[in-house]
Structures are given as C-alpha cells and as structure tokens.
Amino acid sequence: MAHKWGMVVDLDRCTGCEACVVACHAENNIPTAGEDQAARGRAKHWIRVERYWEGDFPNPRVRFQPVLCQQCDEAPCEPVCPTYASYHTPEGLNSQVYNRCIGTRFCANACPYNVRFFNFYNPEWDKPLQLQLNPDVSVRSVGVMEKCTFCVQRIKAAEIQAEAEKRELKDGEFTTACAQSCPSKALIFGDLNDSASEVARLASSNRGTKLLGELGTKPNVTYLERGTWEDANHG
Amino acid sequence: MQTTAEQIEQDLLRPLFHSSGKYWIAVAIATSLLLAGVAAFGYQLYAGIGVWGLNSPVFWAFDITNFVFWIGISHAGTLISAILRLTNATWRRPVTRCAEAITVFSVLIGAIIPLCHIGRPWLAYWMIPYPSERHIWPNFRSPLAWDFFAISTYLTGSTTFLYLPTIPDFAAVRDVSTGLRKKIYRVLALGWQGTPRQWQRLEVAMHIMAVVIVPVAVSVHTIVSWDFAMTLVPMWHSSIFGPYFVAGAIFSGIAALILAMALLRKFLHLEQYLRPIHFENLGKLLLTMSLLWFYFTFAERLTAWYGNSPPEMAVFWESIRKNFAPLFWTMVVCNFIIPVPILAIKRLRTITGTAIASATVVVGMWLERFLIVVPALEHKFLPYSWGTYRPTWVEDTLMASSFGMMALLYLLFSKFVPMISIWEMKVGLQSHAGVPMVAPAEGQVALEGPQ
Amino acid sequence: MRMLRGWRRGLLVVLVCACAWGVVGIVFPRRATRASGAAGYVTPGVFTPAHPSAFAAVKDFVDIHPEHPVQPIAYTHKVHLAKGLPCTFCHVGVDQGPEARIPGVTVCMSCHQSIATDRPEIKKIAAYQARGEEIPWVRVYNYSESAHVRFNHAPHIRAGVDCAACHSDLTKQTTAERKIDLNMGFCINCHTQKKVSIDCETCHY
C-alpha cells in the first residue's frame, strides 16, 4: 500500500518554544529576509507557531497552534496552478516543484492556511553562512514559491535506504526536522496508511480536529485539542 | 448644412494627413509614460518582484487589479458595437470603430500585464499547450489557463471584428494616397474593389462576427472573475462574481468609450459626427449599468453581512469601516452617487456631463477591483497571518505606463485609420436621405452599401 | 534631419530622457546588500543563487554545454579502461551515494607514483601534488542549478543500469564528453520503459 505521510500536532504538549521553526530553517535552506524585508512582510517560516490571545487581564488565555502546510488531499492550491508546479504526489504530499513554478502566486492566494511563501528577491547568505546549506535540499531562486515539504529529502533518503536493504519502512525510522527537535513531542510524523504507526493511532483520537476542516480541504495534519484539568482527573 | 459624401470623406481622412501640435505633445507624453513603464519592468526583472509592495499574504494587488480593469474596459467595445449592429441602431455608425479600437487595445494591455507580473516571465511560454518532450502539459483545471485561452481567443476575435469594417476605409485611403502610403494601404485593403459580391461577403462576415463576439466577451470576463471565485478566499468565493464582473466590465467599458469619444470629438474636430444624441444614448446605457452595478455590489455585501461568518465579516468590516473604508466609500460615490443624478436628469446628460460621469466611473471601477482583491487577501482565515499592503513606485509606474500605452496606441490608430468608418457614414447618409445609391464615378470606389 | 523647430526639440529631449531614465532603472544598483563588515578580519562576500550576470543567466536558460570540454590533464579513459580498471576504482562512492566522486590528485598518484612517471601529463599531476593543489577538472555532467534535479547514482546502479547507458561508451573516449544529451525526455523514456515512477518528486525536490 502506498505511503500517506501525515502529522499529528498535540496542542496540549506544544509549549510554543519554536524549536521546530529554527530546525526547519536549518534543514531546508530557508533564507532570513533581514529587517527591512521582514518589515515588508516577507519573512519566511515554513512552520510558524500561531498565538491567539483570549480574554483580558487578570485572566488572559493563550492558545499556541503550530501551522505548516497541511498537505491537503483536496488542496485548493493544486487546481489553480497553471503549470502543475503544485500537485499531489502518490504518497499524499502536496509537492511544490520549484523548477516548474513560473511565479503567478495564485496558489498562495488560494491557500486558506497562508503557508506558502514567495521568493520576492534572490535569497542572500553572507559568506560563509552558505556553507551551512543542506546539499539534499534545493536552494530556491527568485520568482519561485516554496512551502513545507514534510522534509521530502528525508522521506526520499529513507525510501532509497529501505529499498537498498530490501525491507519495508519502519514507523519512526526517520522523521521531519521539526518533529525530531520538538522537546515535548507535540509533533508526530508518520505514515497514515500504516495502522501500526503512532501517527495513525493519534490521528484517530477523539481529541483530533482539523484546522479549517470545514473548508473541505481534507488536511493530513490532525490537531489534538488541548485538555483541561477538570475533565482529565475528575471528569 | 447637409453633409455630402465628399464632405464626410474629406473630414474623416483629414486626421490621417495633418497632425496638429497638440497631437505630437500627446504622443510624447504617452511614449515617455510607456518607456517609464518599460524601465520599471526592466528594473523589476533585474531585481525581482520584491521591488513591488506585495508580501505574504497579499500576493496580488496592483497587478491583478490592472489586469481585470483593462480586460473590463475592453468589453464595452465589442458588446456595444456588436449589439448595436445586430439591432441595427442607426446612431451606431460613428461609435462602433471607436469602441472596437478601445477593445483591441485594452485586451492587448490586459494580456501583457500578467506576463509582466509573474515571478519568472521568461517561462510564461509554459502556458501554451505545445507537445513537449517532457510529457508535461499546462494544467487545464487552472483558471489562469482558462484566462490564457479566453483572452487569446478574445484578442483574435475582437481584432478581426475591428479589421473587417475598416477594409473599405483602407481602400478609400489607398485611393487618395501616393507613394509609400499607397503601397501600405493597398496591402491593408486586401484588394478591396467594392464589387457587390465583396460587399455582400463583408456584410455576412461582419454579421457572423457580431453574433460570435458577444458570448466570447461575456465568457472572457466570467473566466476572469473565476480567477477569484474558484478559490476559497472569503468574499471571493461566491457565485455572484461571474455576472458581477461582466456587468462591471460593460459599465467601465461604456465609461471609457464615452471618454474616448469626447476626447476624439474635441481633438479631431468630429463635432458633426459625434453628436449629442450619441452621448445621450450612451449616457442612458451608462445609467442602467450604474444601477445594475449598485444592485450587484449591494447584493454581494448584504449576503456576506447577513451570513455573518467570521472570515467574511473580517473582510467586510475591513472595507466598510476600517482601513479600506475611505477607498470603499469613494468607490460608491464615483460609481453611483455622482453618475446616476448626472445621467438621470436629461438637462445634465450633455456631452460634458456624460464625460464627467464616465471619468468618475472609470476611477470608481478601478477602485472596485482593488477593493475586491486586496482586503480579502489581507484578511484570510487565520488572523495571525493577516497582512497589510502598500504599493511602491514601480507598481504606480507600471500602472501609469499601461494608461500611457493605451493612449499611445489610440493616438497612433487615429493617425492610420479613420476613427469613424467612412463607408458606414455614407451608407447612413443615403438611407437617411432616402436617395437611391449614386453609381460611383469611373475608378472611384463604389461606396454604396446594402439597404 | 531638418533643423528641428522649438517644440519638436523639446519632444526629442523628453523622449531621450525617458530612455535614459529607463537605462538608469536597469543599471540601478542591486538591492543594497546588508552592511557587510568592512574590517579585514571578517569574511567578505555574499552568496546568492542569482546568476552572476545577465549573460550567464541566458546561457543557463538555453543550457549550452561545451561540445568538447578541455581538461587540465589530457586523461584517457580508453587506456585506463583497457587496463581493466572498473569505473568505481576512481569514481569512489558512486554505488553508495548520490554523486560519483571525481578522482583527486591523491587517487591518480596512488598508481602513478610508480607507473609511467616520465610522461609529461603524469609530471603535471605530480606538480599539482607537490603544490598541494587539486587537479581543476572541468565538470562535464551537471544539471543547471535552476532545474533542481536531485539525481542519485546509487539506486540506478543497484537497479543494474550500466554506466554507458547515460555516459555513453567511454572505452572509445579520452576525456569524457556528453555524447548522450541527458535531457528530461531521455530520463522519462527510460523510466517509463522500466515502469519506474515518473512522479515529479522522484527527481525534483
């Protein structure tokens, strides 16, 4: 059975430490925009931790929510791309083919989650920062859209390795850069088609919800609602 | 004084041979605007789209607004001249060519704008479905691919629709010009001799084109509206967008036509041909479209407000009360509150009255497209990732240069093609006066036409 | 051109200044890069995937490959292959990793310390080694950066694809040349014949 990569984000475990954000930058050659470009709204974070305030002092509440590309099954960004740069792979990923993208930016407008980022300029790394660039990941140039790929380079490397050793991919054998670095194990990545995998088990939990699920995008990222103290122990 | 056929020909051919000082200045201004735009595009190509004000989440702003604006302007041309030809409205004769010229040039500009606003314009040829050895085709499900086919069809359609009625006029110019000009117009006239068979075939061709161009025009702007309606973005994803955009297109198109005719009348001294009756009728048409536009806008905003879904309401309040409120209410004033009284009261519906109304409508309709695109993109579903947008000088220059290009094309057109179709005026003259057709003098073009 | 009267001259000036303004727009200095440390003890320079010049951009777009690349050392595949050396002897790691390593001066000198040391080309290699420099080989097979192709040798070798399939028969060549045009069509045809995935993400990610 083909893989179907998915992720579970346990909002009860997420502390908002943003280790995932920096890990993603390190793994996927995401350039820093610098102050003036960030001020003009061009900072790129393939995964971001959204924060919503509720209520006022003295009892304000905060909700953290890591948001990344949901790799939707019915992705609104796929039909609108005129050159098939954004399309759905057989393994359930919403792939962004950088060399095929001509930069109409329609996909980013159609995406309800705002998780697609555009290279307005050619990215720049002050030497020798470019020595940190990961050779397994393409360095995108100007005029191309980019987004979270579920660390596709790690998926491919693991698949090639498993194929070389003539064996099936085991759950937890590899994971995405953000899930690997998340101290409180809030991000769990794996193959949704593998019923024994932890992500499949958690994805079917009754705490599971889908971000903007009502739009019918069928995201492959499931958010587990934050628990409350009362119901867990006394409910 | 009753104008004779010779008088018509003499008046309408004069602009082709003598250009006044004011003409040259207009050309200079238009060219410098266009070149400024070319320079701005050169700089954008060199540095990247970052020179614009776009950011995430507002990935479209001026670029798509200008695109929809210019495609909108183009619709009046075909729709008016096609419908007037089909209904055989007698007052159509001086109006049709001005309208068709507006159509062709604004579709041309509308087609160029997307090429300039995509991230890697040198790969735009991937939109063309050529059989490539990479076994990859354009994505036919994408509204942008539909745009590509729709606009290219519409461009060819409206160019033919413009070219057909000018063939007899090219022949007329051919006969009165000498040297190089004669050679050019001989080619353009496609060997037109004015034989009855040619007239009959021209008439049938124009009739077919008039019938065909109307659905193409309506389909083009519906497809342009589907660039927005096919997404899930709040205040974009609604079924009203198709008719809303077509109505808006005709509305802004007629306004542009009235403006163009008023300017031509003044500069090319065509007072006898572009008479107040034309402005009267077009003014009434503009009035109906203004009311229709108000109806569509009100319906769209009311349904959004009544439904009260949080994402839609965020965009709704943004344009009604918050950052975009000034632009929104200027739009309503420009599109409804100024034009309707001017056009409704007969005394005010003069040439200058309709020109003023249509000037405000053109501005209002540009704002309307801007207010559809930007507030919705700024306030999509997740409030954390909302954005704000400010245009930069590059975008302003490109927009100004699109107007410069339109003006330049129109000025050059009026230098090479009589703005008002000579043979149609003559046909109108004869049928109007009830006098049977006068056989042409030897070697002269037989200028009679069908009854 | 007749002496232009007053206002036509004005028109000409307007036109020319618009062109000049356009040219200035193009020559406009690249977006001011961040204030890089001017002091002598920090690392200068900026890395960017942008092409160094417009000419390089056009060359990359049209993807011209030199017909006969000139190598610093007149190496002959023909002679070495005739001696029975396998490809992996010099191109180490091609069956484990994505890239086939282009042999450095240490690999050459491991044999040529004793074999045929009198030949001028071998002396050149020895000179390189003496200076502690690597041989500046000219790359023959590479994809343009903007194609974002992640070609991986190992799975192809494991699948039994012979080196000559893509690199043409080197037993007849001295320095390697691109006899087979490795364009996308070539890869797609082979993949479809062998019923292997031609999904975009197989090669482009």
Place this chain on the structure above:
Amino acid sequence: MERRDFIKISALSGVMATLEGCRSAEKQLIRFVPEEELIPGIATIKPSVCTVCSAGCGLLVRVMQGEAEVVRHGQQGLIKMGLAKKLEGNPQHPVNQGKLCARGQASLQLLYHPDRITHPIKRIGPRGSGEFQAISWDDALKEVSAHLGTLQASGSANSLAFLSRPLSGQRGELITKFLKTYGAPPPGWYQPFDEAVLRQANLLSFGHAALPTFDLASADYVICFGADFLGTWNSPVAQSIGYGEMRQGRPGRRAKLVQIEARMSQTGANADEWIACRPGMEGVLALGIAHIILAEKLAPQGAGSRPGPLIAGWQEGLPGYAPEAVEKQTGVSAVVIKRLAHELTQSGSAVAMIGGPPLAHTNGLFNALAVNALESLVDKQSVLSFTPQVGDAAPVQASLAALHGLSAQPPQMLLLYEANPVFSAPPSARVREALAKIPYIVSFGSFIDETSAQADLILPDHAALESWVDNVAESGSSRAVASLAPPAVLPLHDTRPMADVLLGLGRQLGGEVAKALPWATYDAMLRAAFVPLRTRPGSIDVKTDDDFWDAAQTQGGWWSSTSTTPPGAAVKRAPLSAASPEFAGAAADFPFYFLPYVSQSFGDGSLAHLPWLQELPDVLTSAMWSSWVEINPKTGDRLGIKQGDLVEIASQQGTVRAAAVLSPGIAPDMVAMPVGQGHENFTRFASGRGANPLSILAPLTEQETGSLAWAATRVKIARAGGPEQARLVLFAGGMSGFPHEEQPR
C-alpha cells in the same frame, strides 16, 4: 548642454549597462587537496555538546562534504571538507534525550557567522574604537607570555585577573588551576542572570548548592512561582520533555500547571491557571498556602520539617500568613489561596518551583526559602531532586562580586572569555570605567562585542563545533552526566582553541604552572580527567582506558547509572523573617514595576548576533528584529499609547526607547522588556538594533548573596513617537482570534 552630447551620454550609459551585465565570472580560485576522506552526498553523524546555555545538552552533528574558501599556507583557495549542516539532539544523552531548543538549533550559525574573527588582531586605535590590525599567532603569543612573565617576575602575580562565564567541566578547572599555580586570585565567573540566590537557598533548604532537577513526568500538580522552565530557565529542554509527558504521556492522568507571575511568560502561556501576584510577594503567597496546609493538617506528618524552620513562625503554623492578610499583600484572593492549598495536597505528586524574577528582588532569598519550604511540604514523591555531580560543583558566587573585584583593585592584566559585562552589567557596576583602568586586556572571544572591543589583543577561539567540548550537567538529568566530544569539523579560519592557548602559555611560563598543566593539548587533559570514571558504574563498562576514552567520544560523554540524589538535610541557622521587597525609585514618579525578562530568542543577549534568532518571531508578540516593551492594554489606553508606538522608559539610572506592544498578559502596574537587543557593537546583525533594558537597572542587590536584584527597578513610561520611529516588525497581522469590531488590531 548640447543635444548631441546629451544623446552621446545616454547612449554611453546604455552600452555600459549591457557591458556591466557580462563581466567575467569570479576569478578561478585554486583547489587544495582535501584533508579528510569523505564520500560526497553521504552524511556522517558526529557527537558534540551545546555550549550556548548552562544546560549542556548533547548534540549529534550531521556533517557532509562541501567546498569552503579557506587559507592554506598563506594562499586563498577552495577545499573539500566536512561541514556541519544540522544539529540534532543526542538520543542517548540523559539531559535532552534527542531533543533541542530553538537556541540550540540556531547555535550552528556560530560556526559560520560572517563576522567571526578569522585571525588574531591587535588594537591600533584608541581603546574601544574597534580599530584592529592583523597579527600572527607567534607574535601574539610572544607578547602575551612576555606580559605574563614580567607580571610574575615583578612579584605582582596576584594582579592577573580572568573574567569568564561560569564553565562546568574541565575548561573551568583549567582556568582555575592556571591562575592558582600562576599565583593569581581565582577566576571571576560573570553572567547577567546567575541564579546565585536559588543555589544559596537550595544549599540552606536542601543541602545542595545547585539548581534543582524536576521529574515532571511523574508530577500531577505543578505550582511554579515565576520560573520560565519551558522557555529559558535552568534546563529548558529536559523540563519541556517532562512537561510533554506530564500532559499527555500518561493516558487518563493529566497534570495541572499553575503559574504565578506578574508578566505572562512563555511557560505562563501554557498554564492551566495563570495567577498574577504582586512582584516580590511570591514568598508571602507560598507561605499563605503553607499556612492553610499546616492549619488544616492537609500534609502528612513530619512533611516540611527540615526546610520549614528556616522561616520565622513555621513552628507556630505561620500565624502571620492568614489568607486574608496574604491577599492584601499579594493581590491573590483568599479563596484562590485556599483552593490552591487543597488542590496541591490532594492531587497525587505535587511540586512547587521558583526561579527567575521572584528571586531578583531584595528579598529574593526569603521568597526562595518560602517556596522551598512549601515544596518540601507537598512534594511526596520527590519530583524535585538534584543531579549527582562529577567532580566538585562550581562555588556559589554572585556575578556582581566578580565585577566589583575588577573595579575595587584594577588588575594589571585581564583575560576575557565569553563574557560581555559592558553590555549586560547594570550601570552601577561601571564596567567600562573599570576596564579603562586595566593596562592590558586580552580577549579569547570569536566576535567583536562591547567588551572585546576594549581588548588590546584578541586571540580568536575555535567555534564550539571546531574544538574539544566537555560539560558536566548541573541539572536536568536523573543521572550524573559528563558530556565529551571531539571537534566535529576542521577549523574554518586561522583560530586556536582557548584551552590549548592557555596550556601553551603555561608551558612557556614554566615553573609551577607547567607542572600543574603538563598536557600538550586540551584533549590530553580531558582524557586524564575522564579515564578515572571507567571504574564508576555507568553507561560505558569496558576494560581498558583507551577503549573507555574512545567509547566516551563516540557516545558523546559518560553518564552514571546511579539515580538522582533526593533533597538532603537543611542547614541549621536562625529563621528568616518576612521582608518586603524594596524598589528603586519612588512609586509616585516611577509608577511601574520594570521587568527585563530573559528572551526566548537571545537568552541573556549573547545570541543576538544569530540571524535565525533575530528573525524568529517571539512567540507571544511575534516581533522580529526589534525590541519592544509589553504594556497592559488598559494602561496603554490611559497613557494614549497605541500598538507599535515608540515609548520612552525612564528609571533613576537612565532611559531606553522601544516599541509598545499592548498585551493582556501583563499587570497594569508593570512593564516588561526582553533582554538581548540594544547592542551598540555586536556584528552586523545585532549592532545598533533595539534597546537594552539592563542599561537602566538600579544597583539594588539581594542582601545575603549580593546578587543583582534585576527586577527591583521602578520606571515611568511615556509615548515618545509613532510607529515610524519605533520600527516594530511583527510577523503576525492579528493579535487575537476573529476580532469583534472594536478589538485593537
């Protein structure tokens, strides 16, 4: 100008433009022969240790072959070498168990930072001008050892000073031994947030002068007074791992977190219940809770009997801490206090924690002892314990003492290592003046920052990934940990590790110093320190020392198999009576408490030069590249300050300006600023950006330990300009969910 020349000029500029387009590619650099055998495209994983904060997490470095511009025997060229591409946590390491925090991930940029000093430099301009000139290693070392030699020969060996951030493990040992045998006073350990008060309190309450370790995975109820244990306090990664388990690690059993602080920290944002308490009154609140537990006998017999008596009135049941009295002093309602007391004692294993701002008051020690007493009352399954140490723990010394030592009797020669007091010390320490009086300063820093700019000579250190690293984890692990790792990559620049330079100087000085430090290189010293661990039961049991030494390097260190040591007996001393916190600045003209909090992006400011961290959106405000002051929205309305306006914050010591962020998570009578920005000279990414809150702190200190009371400053704020001057860069567009019409945007 004639028309003709005008045309010529514009044509010329056109031609120039096209020519500019095709100048020849960068001149071809020569390629050097690689110094290591690497297969291109295949990653090798090497262990290392994160040295960015005191937690000491274990790293795995993904090294792949790449081409770097290097200088080899005086010539610029390219070389294929192993390059560190990504840092991951070391799954076997007991502190971080394969995980990393944001700052740990970003520390990779320390290796490749463009402003790293690439070779030794000597000051040529006046001190502090930042004008340096290259000098070779030999001349530099000759100069330093000459200075050391003359100093020792002239009998004033005791006027050599060494200022460094606290270093656990052999590096600290090396510096201490070098100075002792040289005849100089012990090194000054300086860091802006030194938690000396908590170590002193733990020494008094539990007999361990160390930061505590929490087994949160087995906790059911956590009450935390001010410590940002999920963000930057103590050992954040270990604590975050525990937090994840405590929430959803045990089906059907979910722990509760109560956070008590006046400004909502990142930890407070995750709390089930966030209670605002008046600053400095946390101790009184804890004792209020203890009062009810003792009065209603909710705790088992004899609990809290050891640290309790340290508080005056404990034996009598804390008479002065009735809930109503406590409510008046702390602002926390009596009903809540009663409920907390009951919940604490009835829900399985509970733990009380304190750290950070509550200890940064003049009565910090009292607050710590009070919470420690509450902790011993409620912690039945010793969630709080102490990590067993390898070798003796670092002495408890407040950082300010190190600085006062410098300004009291200025030394003849100062060695600086990874400490930036000019930036992070309060104005009262007058560090700049102290440094001005020191004739000769040598810095081992890799970057020019405010302090190393004052140095006369800079001997740039290797980056952490280029040198031998070792660390003894003070807290966060259930077992004793001695992390160790060889260099993960070869050096990029002409730098040398500080440890080897010191050993070299020791050899050149000869005499006592050479005898005490016989090793040629630092790894020999490490080997000598690590090999004795072979006999202790732990993660490596091999027969020979060599095998042990190799296994320790491949595993990334050694960790014991013994578990944590529970809290010991309290020290007998006179009970401490309640003391209310003093604040600098009269309440009338300085109406707001001022809290400079340790920022999630820059720690104590030492990481402000990393672009990844400058662009990391602060999780609560989403601000990037800027510094801001958090103000309660009602206070903002009252003072006419809108979101993003420029605000001037003035204390008795000075003023700073920053952008205003209206956030509901702060008390109306408090304003808070993150520490880290406001560097005037710290690489291209951090220089001249934002404002430094530490520069306006009052000189108040905690009475007993002398540690800086950095939360005891009062300020006044006023609007000073609009958003254009403030230049606040926010990544987020909206602050809250779908706003009602009048929500501030």
